[in-house]
Amino acid sequence: MTVEGRVGGGGKDKFPVGMRVLAVDDDPTCLKVLENLLRRCDYHVTTTGQAATALRMLRENKDQFDLVISDVHMPDMDGFKLLELVGLEMDLPVIMLSANGETQTVMKGITHGACDYLLKPVRLEQLKTIWQHVIRRNTKNRGSDNDDAGQKGPNAEGENGGANRNKRQSRRDRDDNGDDGDDSDENSNDNGDSSSQKKPRVVWSVELHRKFVAAVNQLGIDKAVPKKILDLMNVENITRENVASHLQEVPAVSEKDEYGCK
Structure with missing residues (x-):
């Protein structure tokens, strides 16, 4: 079930309860702690200790995860590389997790597309609100779809939209020139005395x-x-x-x- 369905549906599984999180960390202890904290938030958690495995799971099970939270430094694949590939191949929010809080490292994660950067040891209070990134991404995508539909769809003003815009422009031009007359006045004076025209x-x-x-x-x-x-x-x-x-x-x-x- 999609995020939209779980958010808007009236079922027992209400978002963010059951949010599907893929947690990636090559340190078994850190991964277990992270899993326990995520489960305490009522998230559905899948774990792996390898970035390459995480990428394969994401590729083979599209639409089965709502969010990825990954360690930065891993031996098989750098966390930034995983972040980059996820960003290129699928539209999922990715949170980077590391003990390294140097500004340069944090900036690298953000510039590579991470929606958040958490420092170890991560706290339960931080994980309770990570679902906002899923909602934000989903809302952004809906906004983009609406923008595309507006550009490709029919003119909201109908078939006479162009004519209406021309009339409004003409009226603005007359206002700029100090003419307060309207279209009906102009039409009524077309065949009238020239002295009655402006x-x-x-x-x-x-x-x-x-x-x-x-x-x-x-x-x-x-x-x-x-x-x-x-x-x-x-x-x-x-x-x-x-x-x-x-x-x-x-x-x-x-x-x-x-x-x-x-």
Whole structure:
């Protein structure tokens, strides 16, 4: 039975009770002590004194173990090598166990993929919580599966997801430009009066202002109305409202002062 089944099931064997641990240590005394402590935690324990044997058992009995706890220094195979092979061939949490607590050795175990590094003599309190590594690994794997499904599966927004994103992007663009109108307003004004649509902002350059002044002087200040000025200027992308606004902002102009300055 898998970890998921034992965690979620309503049977008598409730995880972490019965968690299947493979313990590896070439020292018979240390291995026996470790086995007894693990059994006191209500784990199901399998032991071996050789790393090579442990690897064979794992290969031949896939899905039969939840966690491996191994000594670091063993004659037939280094514990780090076992850790490396387990990491490459199967997805099991591995805890390293050693009397060597030097930082370099501990770091080697962690960098090789060990989920924990315990110093001998190991204590019962430490072994009572090692089941968390199984849950953590299982949760991580489920998260990875969900991520893959999300990438390969259909768009959560449906067939119109792309169109909806484009609409939202267009709305954000309008907001950035200071336009508070919505899509319905734009559609309703497609065939309407151009004066009701939002006009592009006009920048009154020196050249544009010169044309404005020339039109005003040609008409005369008394007859210079926005529509006539616009006709004489003959400039694209400029409206009667633009001319009227500029006419109010600019003081009386003459041929002698084409920039409208006094």
